Amino acid sequence: MAFRYPPLPLHGKTLALYPSGEYVNILMASSHFSVLLIDDDPGLLEVFSHMAERSREVTMQTASSAKDALRLLQEKGFDAIIVDYDMPRTDGIEFLKILRSRGDTTIPIIVYTGEERGHTAIEALNNGANFYVKKSVDTRMQFREIMAMVKATLERNSPPTTRPVGTTQRIIMDMVNFASYPWFAIDGRGIVIAWNDAMEQLTDVPASAIFGKGDLVYAEPFFGTRRKMLINLLFESDDEIREQKYMLINRVPKGPVIAVTRGKKRDGSEWTLWMKAMPIFDEQGTFIAAVGTVRDVTSTFSDVVIREKADEAKQEPPVEEPKKPAGRLFDKILGKATAEYRKGVALMVNEKKFTEAIAAFDRALKIDEKFAQAWNDRGVCYRELNDYMNALKSCLRAVELESENPEMLFTLGLTLEHIGVLYKSNKYLDSAIQVFKMVISQLPNNVDVWNHLGTCYKEMGKEEEAKFHFDRARDIKSSQKDTPIVSRRNEYL
DSSP: OOOOOEEHHHHHHEEETTTSSSSSEEEESSSSSEEEESSSOOOHHHHHHHHHHHHHHHEEEESHHHHHHHHHHHHHSSSEEEEEESSSSSSSHHHHHHHHTTOSSSSOOOEEEEEOOOOHHHHHHHTTTEEEOOOOOOOOHHHHHHHHHHHHHHOOOOTTTTHHHHHHHHHHHHHHHHHSSSSEEEETOOOOOEEEEEHHHHTTHHHHHHTTTOOOOOGGHHHHHHHOOOOGGGGGGHHHHHHHEEEEEOOTTTTTEEEEEEEOTTTTEEEEEEEEEEEEEETTTTTEEEEEEEETTTTTTTTTHHHHHHHTTTTOOOOOOOOOTTHHHHHTTTTHHHHHHHHHHHHTTTTTOHHHHHHHHHHHHOOTTOOOHHHHHHHHHHHTTTHHHHHHHHHHHHHHSSSSSSHHHHHHHHHHHHHHHHTOOHHHHHHHHHHHHHHHHTTTTTTTHHHHHHHHHHHHOOOOHHHHHHHHHHEEETTOOOOOOOOOOHHHO
């Protein structure tokens, strides 16, 4: 609902009454500026437009899509642009890239979103955004915050896209601090400039004890000693990263690096750590800072979990993997593993003969034990047969081979979810949630994953979290932005 309360003049200020009943003084600026607001939410466009009108310091024009905004920009100029990340067809980052690629590097752009997305914030900054903010339920405070950002940028008397180091660090700190996952950031000298609440909980190290420190001291909570973390290896070669005892999973030039390694807790016990690190550059392409996230995936990828559950269900632990026959290399060269896999896929998909399909997948794995897709689909077949322990064993092996493959992770998440629901085990449901979140980090607009996250939270009795994830799935579906997981087995069909 729009705010339609008339402003009351008071000594050079505007005194506006908002629905909360609170009188708010909005200081009048000596200069007037124009802003283009881009958002597919008509309610928010109306609210911000009326707030701008009441402030009397800004003329705000709105657009409900990136396409409309680009058309408007051909007709007139603006002092600043505010764009929502979550829009159908062309999102805020894509709009930002289009505008900057056209040579418009002077107009300040603020990207905002209703979700926590650390990687999106970094992408926005690296593509020329001046600020990145999270949507607030308090639209009045949100409006004032964004207007303050616009004015600060316009008053600098320098090219708007040139951010002083202090401003950039503040943006990074805000981005890290509002993240719900464990995140931290270091500057170009290796000094910690952000360490959020989730990281405090993971490491039991308060931000006050780590902020402003360097010399790899931030590695001690993870390894028990000072050694290079993935965030320090962003520009090293793949061989160097592996020499530092990281299993490299994925790497994008001048982008994120993802890897898994083993660490040591303060109590001396070991844990498995999934890490993702990303660089941040200024407008000249110079590296200025790096951010990293760390997750404890010990329980997700440990065989101990399987054996504990097998004991609880009074089942025998899963059988060992097939042994390697002597002629496996020759058969692999001839493509026999692929041929056997194809037979399994046909039996599994077309005929629903899951036992026979497993036998075919086993023959393929005897030839090539690193055939990740065969392990994955073997797990699917065991799950269809309600043999969840063998299903989990196969899925874990598939993820071990292709740790960043969203299809493998999704299959593992589903299997953990099935076991959690069957045995009413929050431990398995929590593991499923962690795996699904790893998929979300790659495919933030996948409807199925958001729905399954909602199911897991619902089974755990966390109704508010469940509703949030179900609502997110519904919103993505209604905006037609779903990015489904493409199964590799379709290639063989």
